[in-house]
Amino acid sequence: MKDLEFFRNATLGQYVDSPSRVHAFAPLTKYLGLLALAAPALASRTTYAALAVMALGLLVALAAGVRPAFLLRGLKPALPALALIMALQILLSWPGDASAALLRLGPIDVTVAELANSARIAARLAALMVTLGLFTATASESQIVHGIEDILAPLSRLGIPAHRLALVVGIAFRFIPILAGEAELIVKAQASRGADFGSGTRNPFRRVKAWLPVLVPLMLRALERSESLVEAMEARGYSGGLRSRLASYPAGRGEKALRIALVLFGSLSVFLASRAPSPWGT
Amino acid sequence: MPFVDVRGLFHRYPGSPVHSLSDVSFQVEPGEYLAVLGANGSGKSTLVRCLDGLAEIESGSARVGGLDPMNADELAELRARTGLVFQSPADQLVASVVEEDCAFGPENLGLPREEIARRVASALEAAGLSAERSRPAWALSAGQQQRLAVAGALALEPELLLLDEATAMIDPPGRTGFLDLIERLNSGGTTVIHVTHSMEEALRARRVLVLSGGRLSFDGAPAELFERPELEAWSLSRPASLEAARRVRVAFPDFRPAGSAPADFRDELARLARIFGAAPAVPRAGPSNPSNPSIPSDAAPVDPPRDDDALVLDKVVHEYLGGTELAKLALDGASLRAGKGELVALVGATGSGKSSALQHGNALLAPSSGSVRVLGLDPAAKGADLKALRSRAALAVQRPETALFETCVGDDVAFGPRNHGLRGKPLVERVRSAMERVKLPYAEFRDRPVRALSGGEKRRAAMAGVLALEPELLLLDEPCAGLDPGGRESALALQAALKADGRTVAVSTHSMEDATRADRVYVLEKGRVVAEGSPAEVFLGTEPPPGLERPWAAEASVLLWRAGLTSAPGALDAAALADEALAVLGAPRPGGVPRAAAEGSP
Numbered sequence: 001m002k003d004l005e006f007f008r009n010a011t012l013g014q015y016v017d018s019p020s021r022v023h024a025f026a027p028l029t030k031y032l033g034l035l036a037l038a039a040p041a042l043a044s045r046t047t048y049a050a051l052a053v054m055a056l057g058l059l060v061a062l063a064a065g066v067r068p069a070f071l072l073r074g075l076k077p078a079l080p081a082l083a084l085i086m087a088l089q090i091l092l093s094w095p096g097d098a099s100a101a102l103l104r105l106g107p108i109d110v111t112v113a114e115l116a117n118s119a120r121i122a123a124r125l126a127a128l129m130v131t132l133g134l135f136t137a138t139a140s141e142s143q144i145v146h147g148i149e150d151i152l153a154p155l156s157r158l159g160i161p162a163h164r165l166a167l168v169v170g171i172a173f174r175f176i177p178i179l180a181g182e183a184e185l186i187v188k189a190q191a192s193r194g195a196d197f198g199s200g201t202r203n204p205f206r207r208v209k210a211w212l213p214v215l216v217p218l219m220l221r222a223l224e225r226s227e228s229l230v231e232a233m234e235a236r237g238y239s240g241g242l243r244s245r246l247a248s249y250p251a252g253r254g255e256k257a258l259r260i261a262l263v264l265f266g267s268l269s270v271f272l273a274s275r276a277p278s279p280w281g282t
Numbered sequence: 283m284p285f286v287d288v289r290g291l292f293h294r295y296p297g298s299p300v301h302s303l304s305d306v307s308f309q310v311e312p313g314e315y316l317a318v319l320g321a322n323g324s325g326k327s328t329l330v331r332c333l334d335g336l337a338e339i340e341s342g343s344a345r346v347g348g349l350d351p352m353n354a355d356e357l358a359e360l361r362a363r364t365g366l367v368f369q370s371p372a373d374q375l376v377a378s379v380v381e382e383d384c385a386f387g388p389e390n391l392g393l394p395r396e397e398i399a400r401r402v403a404s405a406l407e408a409a410g411l412s413a414e415r416s417r418p419a420w421a422l423s424a425g426q427q428q429r430l431a432v433a434g435a436l437a438l439e440p441e442l443l444l445l446d447e448a449t450a451m452i453d454p455p456g457r458t459g460f461l462d463l464i465e466r467l468n469s470g471g472t473t474v475i476h477v478t479h480s481m482e483e484a485l486r487a488r489r490v491l492v493l494s495g496g497r498l499s500f501d502g503a504p505a506e507l508f509e510r511p512e513l514e515a516w517s518l519s520r521p522a523s524l525e526a527a528r529r530v531r532v533a534f535p536d537f538r539p540a541g542s543a544p545a546d547f548r549d550e551l552a553r554l555a556r557i558f559g560a561a562p563a564v565p566r567a568g569p570s571n572p573s574n575p576s577i578p579s580d581a582a583p584v585d586p587p588r589d590d591d592a593l594v595l596d597k598v599v600h601e602y603l604g605g606t607e608l609a610k611l612a613l614d615g616a617s618l619r620a621g622k623g624e625l626v627a628l629v630g631a632t633g634s635g636k637s638s639a640l641q642h643g644n645a646l647l648a649p650s651s652g653s654v655r656v657l658g659l660d661p662a663a664k665g666a667d668l669k670a671l672r673s674r675a676a677l678a679v680q681r682p683e684t685a686l687f688e689t690c691v692g693d694d695v696a697f698g699p700r701n702h703g704l705r706g707k708p709l710v711e712r713v714r715s716a717m718e719r720v721k722l723p724y725a726e727f728r729d730r731p732v733r734a735l736s737g738g739e740k741r742r743a744a745m746a747g748v749l750a751l752e753p754e755l756l757l758l759d760e761p762c763a764g765l766d767p768g769g770r771e772s773a774l775a776l777q778a779a780l781k782a783d784g785r786t787v788a789v790s791t792h793s794m795e796d797a798t799r800a801d802r803v804y805v806l807e808k809g810r811v812v813a814e815g816s817p818a819e820v821f822l823g824t825e826p827p828p829g830l831e832r833p834w835a836a837e838a839s840v841l842l843w844r845a846g847l848t849s850a851p852g853a854l855d856a857a858a859l860a861d862e863a864l865a866v867l868g869a870p871r872p873g874g875v876p877r878a879a880a881e882g883s884p
Binding site for chain 2: 140141145170171173174177178182186189191192193194196212213216221225228229232233234235239242243246247
């Protein structure tokens with residue numbers, strides 16, 4: 001009954017505790033690092049550039065004491081989506097694709113350009129996933145929340161509620177295991193009463209209907225539990241107004257220099273990538 | 283001047299035709315320790331919420347430290363001076379790290395960082411959580427989480443602590459630590475208002491309020507409350523300590539233990555025994571001679587399974603989330619059995635494997651190693667019909683009412699039998715008899731909307747949904763958790779009735795008192811069975827079951843024996859303990875153990 005263990009699928013973005021220098025950086029630095037790698041990964045126009053970003057990410061992972069294999073395993077859940085994208089790339093042909101066809105199967109032909117496109121998409125996605133995985137492996141939940149607050153702090157003068165946004169993210173994190181636990185309990189309760197969840201029918205309407213005994217109570221529980229949390233927060237004096245914070249992340253001179261370097265690296269690589277010729281030839 | 287001052291308070295939930303609080307008035311002096319009792323739905327939680335400005339007062343007034351919770355300007359200061367701890371430990375955690383969660387209150391006050399750090403350090407110290415300060419909050423045990431909730435309240439440096447059934451969801455060891463913390467804070471001057479379903483906890487308070495149907499029915503000392511004839515009508519019960527003393531007083535009106543501890547009962551009995559000249563049954567060798575002759579001190583021999591057993595777990599290992607970073611051994615070689623027609627209780631701390639063991643009983647979980655036999659079948663066998671098996675071995679999960687999903691009660695109860703193909707008249711009959719069983723009359727409740735039921739009624743409706751499967755084996759996961767004493771008594775009566783039908787019942791519980799009603803008790807610790815046997819074997823041995831405390835009456839009975847007043851401990855409940863005491867004092871009783879037996883030496 002492994003399908004009833006809901007936490008099994010909630011492992012994305014796991015924190016890896018390690019005494020490394022990377023882990024010791026302030027959340028703000030980690031966010032800048034994330035942006036410095038994710039931006040070129042998204043902007044990269046060649047497979048090699050994307051692979052270079054990925055390699056850089058894996059190098060940082062090594063320095064942080066995070067096994068590269070751990071990050072690469074994070075790609076697994078994305079494989080079906082990737083396969084679909086690649087299949088579409090190959091099935092549909094690009095207008096003006098003049099590259100050599102390698103294989104012809106009736107109306108479908110597999111061209112060099114299609115394969116190159118697929119490879120580039122895969123490389124970019126992999127680079128992005130590795131970067132994100134590296135970030136969540138080195139930034140704990142509370143650092144992710146505090147980092148949002150810190151990175152948006154300059155904007156709070158413009159009326160952007162940095163703390164509230166951070167709190168929303170923090171609570172979203174907290175509710176993932178809570179809801180997974182509730183769902184597991186409800187599924188077990190209904191399975192004990194002989195419910196089978198849409199197995200054996202392909203009719204989507206019926207499938208949804210079969211899940212109603214889980215979805216209805218799950219919604220109710222989610223509302224109930226969020227109401228409890230709101231009460232607990234209010235009772236502790238939360239009003240959404242001005243507040244202070246216990247956690248502080250003082251940065252030394254070296255770390256401040258690193259932040260500037262990260263911003264420069266990110267901007268420069270995006271700039272360079274945008275100047276490179278587009279593989280789509282536009 | 284009273285610190286809490288409530289006068290003529292009325293409250294009504296939006297859309298409800300009746301008041302949840304009617305004309306409630308009381309005052310609490312600074313430093314008092316007040317318990318609030320009452321049935322499920324009597325308005326206890328609402329009262330606490332009114333004091334903290336979480337529920338709207340319809341008319342009348344409430345003041346905390348002179349501040350009005352209905353005045354938005356005063357509310358902020360009121361909350362800064364009041365700590366509120368709720369029932370569910372996990373629902374109160376705001377941040378993911380212990381010290382950050384503790385800091386949430388002072389952060390909201392906008393205090394400087396150094397001041398927050400100082401308060402957090404001292405609050406965690408008081409709650410005994412200093413060592414856990416940088417751990418993830420979710421990784422704490424429920425008892426620790428609840429102490430963290432208190433620490434979070436303490437960081438506000440409150441003058442008033444409101445506890446809303448704060449011990450309902452933690453296991454006995456966690457509960458003891460929690461209550462000791464509250465008592466320390468109270469002796470340090472903090473005013474405490476403690477809403478609870480536990481009569482033993484009420485005894486810790488110096489004053490008790492009882493709410494019944496939203497009205498204040500009693501305001502006085504606990505000793506006085508438990509002599510009142512209305513106890514049952516208020517859905518309360520008498521704690522074992524008072525019940526036993528009361529029964530002894532029938533023959534010996536002087537019998538007045540100094541306190542509610544088992545040792546107080548023993549001391550009072552020893553005093554009377556000297557007065558009435560009853561010689562000690564044995565030389566006072568008890569304490570220096572800890573081995574109990576009537577009960578083997580080593581673990582009871584493992585009960586071998588039999589062919590007609592309803593449930594057999596044989597050396598079951600279950601690894602939850604096996605193969606991932608979160609892998610955890612839920613069961614680590616647990617063996618247990620429930621003979622046909624038996625009532626078996628599983629006890630142990632939170633996370634000891636009780637729920638996992640029960641879930642193997644209806645094949646929701648499959649063992650990683652070891653074997654399971656349910657009603658003579660092997661659920662792991664190829665082609666085993668698990669759906670059919672689950673209707674014969676039915677599980678009521680913890681808080682089963684959370685899984686109610688139909689609009690009307692009758693439809694929800696029918697969900698199970700309908701899934702197994704029952705239709706028409708037989709289905710109606712099933713639903714009717716299941717609902718009658720849990721005392722929800724079919725005609726009256728069939729078309730009731732589920733959301734209009736009270737908490738206790740929802741629990742019963744959910745139980746009816748399981749009973750409607752007419753299972754041979756019932757697996758009940760903490761069926762009494764969160765129920766008031768009246769509800770708990772009917773749940774226990776239901777278990778007894780199911781057993782009387784010839785059905786097998788396996789139940790997990792945090793209440794040692796409930797476990798004494800079983801035919802056999804299994805004590806689990808970290809996924810292993812560490813003790814098993816009849817309730818007498820488990821609770822009256824020389825040592826209490828590992829990691830647990832004896833039921834009150836059993837503890838007192840062992841103390842009587844240790845003091846040389848009786849020849850062997852034999853009482854598991856208040857009535858039996860009173861009989862033992864009366865035998866010591868030489869009172870004639872019908873149908874008891876002859877006095878000579880009590881005087882025999884070991």
